[in-house]
Amino acid sequence: MELLRLLDHDKQVEEEQKNQIHLKNLQEAAIHGSVQLLSQIQKENPQIFRSPEISSMPENPLHAAALLGHLEFARKLLGINPELSKSLNSNWSSALNLAAAKGNAIMVKELISADSSMCGVLDGDGRSTLHLAAVLEELLRAEPATAALTGGGESCLHLCVKYNRLR
Numbered sequence: 001m002e003l004l005r006l007l008d009h010d011k012q013v014e015e016e017q018k019n020q021i022h023l024k025n026l027q028e029a030a031i032h033g034s035v036q037l038l039s040q041i042q043k044e045n046p047q048i049f050r051s052p053e054i055s056s057m058p059e060n061p062l063h064a065a066a067l068l069g070h071l072e073f074a075r076k077l078l079g080i081n082p083e084l085s086k087s088l089n090s091n092w093s094s095a096l097n098l099a100a101a102k103g104n105a106i107m108v109k110e111l112i113s114a115d116s117s118m119c120g121v122l123d124g125d126g127r128s129t130l131h132l133a134a135v136l137e138e139l140l141r142a143e144p145a146t147a148a149l150t151g152g153g154e155s156c157l158h159l160c161v162k163y164n165r166l167r
Contacts, residue, residue: 018045019045019048019051019053022041022044022045022048023048023053023054023057025037025041026038026041026048026054026061027057027059027061027064029041029061029073030061030062030064030065030068030070030073030077031064031068032070033065033068033070033072033073034073035072035073035076038061038073038076038077038080039076042080049077049080049081050081054081054084055083055084055086055087057087058089058090059089059090060084060087060089060095061073061077061084062074062077062078062084062085062087062095063087063089063093063094063095063098065077065095066095066096066098066099066102066104066107066111067095067098067099067102069099069102069104069107071106071107071110074095074107074110074111075110078110078111078114082114082115085111085114085115085118086115086118088121091123091124092122092123092124093123093124094111094118094121094123094129095111096108096111096112096118096119096121096129097121097123097127097129099111100129108129112142116142119142
């Protein structure tokens with residue numbers, strides 16, 4: 001009986017190590033925008049995309065892809081697990097917040113199509129995606145109610161002037 005318990009424990013440890021390697025490779029794939037590596041990881045370990053570890057990472061692969069502008073990677077990842085669009089990073093920013101702050105209109109549109117409810121989510125500084133955006137038109141079209149004030153009482157126009165984003 002003890003031998004079976006030890007074998008089971010060893011198997012669990014091996015699975016955990018395999019998951020950690022896949023999570024590390026997934027982060028690398030996101031940083032480089034490698035859809036090929038993403039597909040390989042999906043083939044080898046499809047359950048990793050639904051694991052609690054991926055959504056609880058300080059920066060999940062969708063955050064990296066949004067920040068770095070890897071559109072095809074983000075599309076594929078959202079196709080595998082659209083729930084990742086709801087995850088917030090260590091600064092309480094969503095992938096949509098990050099893409100909007102970078103001014104990446106195409107990525108913003110893709111992330112809105114995955115979940116438009118994220119438009120109104122405030123980041124750690126109390127700013128919505130609209131407040132961060134250099135691409136206001138897509139956000140207003142998707143969710144007009146996101147034009148509200150920040151937690152500090154500033155409108156998106158205040159922030160556009162403050163951060164010299166008047167385009």
